[in-house]
Amino acid sequence: MASWVEKALILVIVGCLLPALLVESRVRHYKFNVVLKNHTRLCSTKQIVTVNGKYPGPTIVAREDDTVLVKVVNHVKYNLSIHWHGVRQIRTGWSDGPAYITQCPIQPGQTYTYNFTLTGQRGTLFYHAHILWLRATLHGALIILPKLGVPYPFPKPHKENVLVLGEWWKSDVEAVINEALKSGLAPNVSDAHTINGYPGLVHKNCNSPEMFNLNVKPGKKYMLRIINAALNEELFFKIANHHLTVVEVDATYVKPFKTDTIVVSPGQTTNVIIEANNKAGKYLVVVSPFMDAPVLVDNATGLASVRYTTSHPTALSTTLTAPPPINATEVADNFTNSLRALNSKEYPAKVPQQVDHSLLFAVGLGVNPCKTCVNGSRVVASINNVTFVMPNIALLQAHYSNISGVFTADFPAKPPTPFNYTGNQLTNLNTTTGTRVYKLPYNATVQLVLQDTAMIAPENHPFHLHGFNFFVVGKGLGNYSPKTDPTNFNLVDPVERNTIGVPSGGWVAIRFRADNPGVWFLHCHLEIHTTWGLKMAFLVENGKGPNESLIKPPRDIPKC
Template structure:
């Protein structure tokens, strides 16, 4: 196993090599490997035998080429979460949306350019529940000679938060689908692949350690790669300055508690300004619904000062209660785009398409299930049916019968969304898409529903960043709610949580042709059908049109 200090050493050795914009070549071998966690050994699917997988480094403007070779027993795809994929929709990665999966023994070369983005993102498997162990960081450095818009750190480190199951995650979700009930929660949380101290398991007590020097500043690149849980992140005795989220700079602010939902990334500056010693790092779940079960094991790591006397006492952190909605809201409400001359916030001021999507859970009949019914999820009462042909291919080649373009832009039957809801909790099934003309400006309000119970939903939009112009509790009111919108410096993201019993309003411009997935980043909700896709038309000429698919695009 790697020493805990290796991630830092790797960054320092690699950064001098990234001297100019160029093609960056990577090879991802998807393989099975045995890992010992929680006093048991399990074979998991990995990339290059690592958990988390290798970090992909590049600069803004680089062309990135990744050959993915599948040596595992499962079909696989890789999604480059948050990469805009301008005119490269074929390489976005979600299975049966932009491509058919890479079958065992097969390979596929992903080829895309990083345009107008810098910061931290992640890559992960995008089929079934493989992203539980198939994930890693994407570090995008600024162009050569372009400084950070904040004090230059002395050192940097990638910190990946995730979950660990004792069982094969594919078996976990398959059993849940068979029974119609919710799947088992994970057995532990990890920080850079380590569990930290776990009672009764001595092999897990040596967690990830970040070595720091007094007086130095560290840029921590934090990623929530967990399948199903929002996580609070804390470092005992220290405050952190937030400078970037989802590869977009923000107005810096200082806090002692971060909230990171699955799929989100957050860059913070950590000043080693405390006394010599060891300080506990924690990743603990946030859940705002009493109906939702979570893994209540706190993932832990250590910040250790280089001049600490060994063995130094470990300073503990006060972990927020799981239902600390005020803490979560305070962090989210503090996020603002930098909106500077160099990094402006181009918020659409005029809206061409105004959409309202309800997001939540329902119950459909299932004679073979435990209770004669199964839990499902939906948008605007449509539980998405996954196709067997990739939607982007069907769109590009005009295949008939794969999808329809009648996804409702508004709830079919308005109701009190945050109340008890309609008496029938059932949903309709379909592969229904919503069509957008090229360059249309879109406002999308995502409204949580209380049909089963209020619950947070971290929603991710592929192919685009969006601005979160509004957020509130209760029902969105089209008459009064827009008066509180922030159209000046709203935070720019690719993943944002719809609060339990509340709503968010986002805006984006449809300037990237293709088929783009919109889904909850709680994997259980995606599996249950909380997803849809936009079809974005070509514009004028080759610079606004989707090119033909690559010759090695996998076949279904």
């Protein structure tokens, strides 16, 4: 029998180990083997880049404030990096993922362990490759559950389902973009839209049973975690004869509202509640592109079904629905204008009321000379007339180690030469090139107005900011007016996001606090525009002390 001394010693040992065990229980370990896998879609088979052979990739599930460790092993011929889209990465920019911005890519045969904590976040995010066009097939859901014992701010659904929306090319996507860069022209559009990897029953003369079915029980409520992982298209989503109650976007809660159609830009996520309150049957789910500008897109509709469970499944009839017109701007505006932050006691909207840095970024396309291209020129894209040039050394590494000559900290706060941004522009299409960043002191408040331009043609631009959430305080059509438009800003309960669509021929204003030191990418999430140079980076300086400073790079950080 143990003596009281032995018992006391045991209690001391257990008391010392218990905190470590509790911490360890909140560390989530994943291993991603990035491999080539044969996949058949649209009656054709091709090799695609996947995580663990899955398309879409495996879902990561964690809780708020958990630490996630993902060991990535690169078994493919491409250099690789993975971005954890929407994760704040507080002081852990080394794990953010964009190649040559926060890290050098993981080379073939090499490994890297991403290590980050989900500080103060809960909801639906996702991960994707952040180099070349590999995110076409290398992507998956990242679900952050609330802390144990903390309920949703809405009635708990019976079940939750992930719906990943994407695009599918019959040909190799890297060949598609390489041919476009060689010619200087736009790349071929995708051949299909997909829902959890499946395009639907019939598509472009290809009879196929490839359809995703969502089974539901009558009278139950379901939460759909909808992710737009498409490369180049904003998408409508609707379900025949069902209302969608919107409860969250980009892993932030919103004031619930009902709609029959949502719009999701590439990089955005939306959680909706549906109630299975219809008669037994199958109800068509449609995913279709939204584009209110005269550009070429794949206008085919991705199909799935909501299927009510019944004892006679073969006898179920299908209720159809039509997608909105491709240029249904009113439908899209009705959705985005309804989004408001929950702004409750538990989840307040901490909107910056004062602004330290007021920026105007004019975004759009351009044309630069190219001797080897088809027409002697190539299409490019720019912010404030700067077409971003990717460096050969990661910007964060250069910043942390004081390596000179990699970038300059002189990105313009406004267009060098103001002009009628949304008027027809047929001249002065050339842009400048450079690797330029905008420097921000720690904890500075920023107002950024993203202004679309009609250079070549006005377009929607879904912009994603790494390292931060931001508040969408205003938007409008035409040219932004710094005198009159701010009077209509919503500084009380604007929606909080990490990706926002700049209206075609209009502008959007966002605000955020630069309380995360590091180098943070800002870019259009239309992959072709990013490839053409529609991107820049913010350099946020360290604050006071270690808790406001970037941590040192991990030992296994990839080398260029």
